[in-house]
Ligand code: ZN
């Protein structure tokens with residue numbers, strides 16, 4: 603698996619006429635080596651893959667990254683990197699310009715002589731878009747953990763609880779179901795807070811009839827899940843149900859029509875057109891979806907800005923929303939694998955506009 607990924611990167615390096623690539627972005631480093639540690643630099647050339655890291659990770663690299671040669675840092679990362687680049691005798695060296703700070707790059711330039719630096723962006727991220735079978739299996743498990751926690755919380759919520767209490771119960775539920783961490787800080791937004799797509803969970807007390815937006819995800823073996831459900835507690839107004847129905851209709855249309863090869867713009871438009879046609883133009887102020895994998899937000903995107911094609915085997919969230927300031931909001935989010943013949947929706951937890959709350 604790792605060997606295959608390294609070969610794919612090597613093909614990209616050949617196409618770009620790069621002799622070597624320095625990979626320092628943590629998820630990219632993990633993807634190409636298997637190494638989960640928090641520090642280290644991976645250098646990939648046509649013949650070799652060197653993982654340069656410090657004492658804390660020597661043993662870990664031997665276990666996790668058998669496809670890479672361990673380079674032990676004795677003084678500093680940049681000195682070790684300089685020695686390895688010199689030993690490889692490479693000319694054109696790519697680096698991740700979207701990751702490396704200006705300061706780090708200046709330091710590298712000072713100690714590493716005789717190379718032509720080539721700024722690259724998203725080379726490994728582009729490879730990560732297409733998931734292999736084992737990645738899909740792991741992500742499916744991350745989705746299952748989030749699904750079960752959400753199903754539990756939909757039974758468990760009572761009026762009088764605070765957003766924070768609900769978020770904590772979700773966190774505990776995901777952990778006890780096998781999550782190694784959260785894939786991001788859980789959002790529990792109630793009442794008017796639900797009008798903010800990325801609301802911060804507060805001490806607000808949830809009342810009967812309040813709209814809730816809950817957005818959460820589990821991290822499992824390094825892979826993320828992402829799930830949103832929206833519902834009212836105890837009872838829902840007709841206006842709420844009407845907004846909720848539009849969001850669900852938009853989401854089901856997108857899940858029914860998105861397929862590989864479609865551009866991100868086309869995919870986004872499926873849901874956006876339905877929401878705008880229902881009179882909510884300007885109330886769906888974010889993209890329809892994003893890739894999910896080792897990172898919670900990655901390529902591809904279903905958005906008005908992503909003109910590229912959504913590749914087969916990518917994982918995409920489908921999460922239309924309507925947000926009405928002062929009133930609240932509705933977002934419904936599933937995760938799907940996108941194939942040539944359509945979406946394979948992974949998320950299983952039911953979608954309902956009202957939960958009992960008793
Ligand atoms: Zn989400």
Ligand code: ZN
Nearest residue numbers: 828919921935
């Ligand atoms: Zn999302």
